[in-house]
Amino acid sequence: xxxxxxxxxxxxxxxxxxxxxxxxxxxxxxxxxxxxxxxxxxxxxxxxxxxxxxxxxxxxxxxxxxxxxxxxxxxxxxxxxxxxxxxxxxxxxxxxxxxxxxxxxxxxxxxxxxxxxxxxxxxxxxxxxxxxxxxxxxxxxxxxxxxxxxxxxxxxxxxxxxxxxxxxxxxxxxxxxxxxxxxxxxxxxxxxxxxxxxxxxxxxxxxxxxxxxxxxxxxxxxxxxxxxxxxxxxxxxxxxxxxxxxxxxxxxxxxxxxxxxxxxxxxxxxxxxxxxxxxxxxxxxxxxxxxxxxxxxxxxxxxxxxxxxxxxxxxxxxxxxxxxxxxxxxxxxxxxxxxxxxxxxxxxxxxxxxxxxxxxxxxxxxxxxxxxxxxxxxxxxxxxxxxxxxxxxxxxxxxxxxxxxxxxxxxxxxxxxxxxxxxxxxxxxxxxxxxxxxxxxxxxxxxxxxxxxxxxxxxxxxxxxxxxxxxxxxxxxxxxxxxxxxxxxxxxxxxxxxxxxxxxxxxxxxxxxxxxxxxxxxxxxxxxxxxxxxxxxxxxxxxxxxxxxxxxxxxxxxxxxxxxxxxxxxxxxxxxxxxxxxxxxxxxxxxxxxxxxxxxxxxxxxxxxxxxxxxx
Numbered sequence: 001x002x003x004x005x006x007x008x009x010x011x012x013x014x015x016x017x018x019x020x021x022x023x024x025x026x027x028x029x030x031x032x033x034x035x036x037x038x039x040x041x042x043x044x045x046x047x048x049x050x051x052x053x054x055x056x057x058x059x060x061x062x063x064x065x066x067x068x069x070x071x072x073x074x075x076x077x078x079x080x081x082x083x084x085x086x087x088x089x090x091x092x093x094x095x096x097x098x099x100x101x102x103x104x105x106x107x108x109x110x111x112x113x114x115x116x117x118x119x120x121x122x123x124x125x126x127x128x129x130x131x132x133x134x135x136x137x138x139x140x141x142x143x144x145x146x147x148x149x150x151x152x153x154x155x156x157x158x159x160x161x162x163x164x165x166x167x168x169x170x171x172x173x174x175x176x177x178x179x180x181x182x183x184x185x186x187x188x189x190x191x192x193x194x195x196x197x198x199x200x201x202x203x204x205x206x207x208x209x210x211x212x213x214x215x216x217x218x219x220x221x222x223x224x225x226x227x228x229x230x231x232x233x234x235x236x237x238x239x240x241x242x243x244x245x246x247x248x249x250x251x252x253x254x255x256x257x258x259x260x261x262x263x264x265x266x267x268x269x270x271x272x273x274x275x276x277x278x279x280x281x282x283x284x285x286x287x288x289x290x291x292x293x294x295x296x297x298x299x300x301x302x303x304x305x306x307x308x309x310x311x312x313x314x315x316x317x318x319x320x321x322x323x324x325x326x327x328x329x330x331x332x333x334x335x336x337x338x339x340x341x342x343x344x345x346x347x348x349x350x351x352x353x354x355x356x357x358x359x360x361x362x363x364x365x366x367x368x369x370x371x372x373x374x375x376x377x378x379x380x381x382x383x384x385x386x387x388x389x390x391x392x393x394x395x396x397x398x399x400x401x402x403x404x405x406x407x408x409x410x411x412x413x414x415x416x417x418x419x420x421x422x423x424x425x426x427x428x429x430x431x432x433x434x435x436x437x438x439x440x441x442x443x444x445x446x447x448x449x450x451x452x453x454x455x456x457x458x459x460x461x462x463x464x465x466x467x468x469x470x471x472x473x474x475x476x477x478x479x480x481x482x483x484x485x486x487x488x489x490x491x492x493x494x495x496x497x498x499x500x501x502x503x504x505x506x507x508x509x510x511x512x513x514x515x516x517x518x519x520x521x522x523x524x525x526x527x528x529x530x531x532x533x534x535x536x537x538x539x540x541x542x543x544x545x546x547x548x549x550x551x552x553x554x555x556x557x558x559x560x561x562x563x564x565x566x567x568x569x570x571x572x573x574x575x576x577x578x579x580x581x582x583x584x585x586x587x588x589x590x591x592x593x594x595x596x597x598x599x600x601x602x603x604x605x606x607x608x609x610x611x612x613x614x615x616x
Contacts, residue, residue, distance in 0.1 A: 003084065007096055008069070011084070014091035017057065017068045018050045024075055024263050039075055039263060039309045040064045041527070042534030061527055076259065077306040078208065086209055112181050112245055115173050116204075116212040119183050122167050123155025123202040123215075132156050134224045135201055142275070143362060148282045151257075155202040157217060159226065161194035182214070182240040197238070199225055203253070203274040205246070205292070210256045214240035214248075216274050216292070237273070239293055250299040252289040253277055255307075261286035262307045268315035269349075269373065270296065270304065271357045276318075279358040283366035285373075287315075288357070296332045298339060301346070311343045311516065312535050316376050318357060321350040333383055337412040340379075342515045347376040380422065383409055384429055399434050406430075417518045420497050421511055428500060428507075473552055474576045475501045475510070476544040481556035481569050482513055483545060486528050488566040489517040495573055509540045525558070 038048035200217030280288035319325035501507040555568035
């Protein structure tokens with residue numbers, strides 16, 4: 001859609017850029033300009049500058065640049081037209097329409113939005129009507145404060161099926177539009193249309209621009225509602241049907257609040273229902289969302305990723321801890337694998353039996369829920385546990401079978417870079433699970449019988465200090481060099497992706513380094529450090545980027561000559577990898593001989609081939 005440039009200029013002139021940005025991030029005045037930490041990449045020192053006179057922003061860290069329209073589009077994840085309409089409303093302007101047809105459609109949509117807004121006001125007023133005191137008491141007894149009721153605009157639909165219709169007619173709305181909006185339904189018996197929601201607590205559902213597009217309705221407890229006719233049992237919840245404004249599969253309840261929370265650095269947490277979202281938000285977990293009572297869709301996952309301004313976009317998906325909850329989580333994991341991209345995944349958290357976030361907050365406080373969220377597991381670990389946990393693999397056939405299943409799962413990852421890391425991590429997990437080494441200290445006695453050196457009264461043998469030190473330093477030197485000289489990534493990427501790091505924290509650091517540099521291989525060292533620290537690796541970086549590591553391999557320090565680092569890095573890796581292979585081959589033949597393990601022999605032949613190939 002083409003918009004008159006004069007309209008855009010007038011819109012920019014009516015808005016103050018620093019004020020618009022300041023509603024979304026923390027902005028501080030610095031002379032004639034304003035500064036902030038850039039919302040588009042992780043940083044601790046402000047490099048994001050806002051100039052109201054020139055009407056633009058610029059980040060000296062990541063290069064983000066634009067005007068008020070571009071900022072809101074990028075930050076709020078809105079389309080161009082959605083952004084213009086939002087900003088125009090703030091500026092007291094109206095977006096010009098191109099054609100009579102476009103104007104007519106916009107008018108229809110506007111009428112429906114206004115109708116939904118008036119319906120929301122009707123329900124809000126009814127909640128505070130003295131005749132509906134039971135409904136208000138029900139919410140207050142559940143621990144929902146009056147402030148929260150107001151923030152989420154919770155209301156009540158009276159039992160009278162004609163009350164809402166008459167109210168909207170008094171506002172000059174047409175019955176056809178009420179039906180189109182889903183708030184009333186046509187009678188199948190030839191009578192007047194009637195309200196879809198009756199005698200229910202009402203939860204308005206806002207879209208990303210905070211316009212009400214749908215409702216969810218919950219029945220009151222049985223002792224608070226009129227007796228039912230016959231044996232009919234009404235469903236606990238009903239939701240609006242699909243309408244021109246509401247598409248259930250792409251909507252998430254609580255989105256406007258969660259978007260602001262994500263911009264402030266809070267975690268996005270997907271829970272099950274309206275009251276879970278409300279309880280979380282009231283307790284301070286304001287990134288909570290719910291999928292409108294449906295299975296989680298691809299569109300909802302992508303929407304959550306877009307809400308998170310950081311490079312690492314990993315919302316937490318909460319499920320019940322029972323079998324049904326784990327099956328639901330399994331279905332979601334299957335859908336997500338093809339969607340994965342660098343920096344985009346999900347974690348899974350499982351509630352204690354019989355609990356949901358709302359009930360857990362009531363029984364254990366917000367710390368109880370935070371503890372569960374803190375124990376969330378990665379998508380990879382969830383898939384691994386799904387196939388491995390609680391099962392025994394006593395035969396080679398069973399082991400080969402489960403490895404094949406896991407390989408098939410990894411093959412469903414469409415993004416090539418992410419799939420490389422999944423394959424690498426899977427190889428490591430399979431090795432740890434099925435090819436465990438004997439405890440160190442065993443050996444052959446004079447009778448050629450294997451004996452453990454860890455008998456009662458004997459101390460286990462330890463590897464020599466020089467070998468232990470070398471093994472400890474090997475991955476640290478390589479990672480320190482990458483962090484201090486990220487420009488070498490293109491030349492060492494293949495080696496780094498296959499590097500086996502025994503320390504789990506350091507291996508996660510390796511994976512994050514690869515994810516960041518795969519996306520931006522020319523990133524500045526300080527920007528890379530900032531992103532890694534914001535991802536929670538400050539401790540690991542401090543442990544490896546220091547003189548105690550540099551003294552053993554000066555090429556990995558920040559002061560080393562850039563042109564020498566890559567060749568020295570590859571030489572260091574080659575020497576260390578050859579020593580590791582030699583040691584593993586020597587120890588492995590002993591194990592294979594003692595255990596009569598043909599699988600181990602095959603693996604060792606592969607290692608010998610790898611070693612000889614390297615020598616060639």
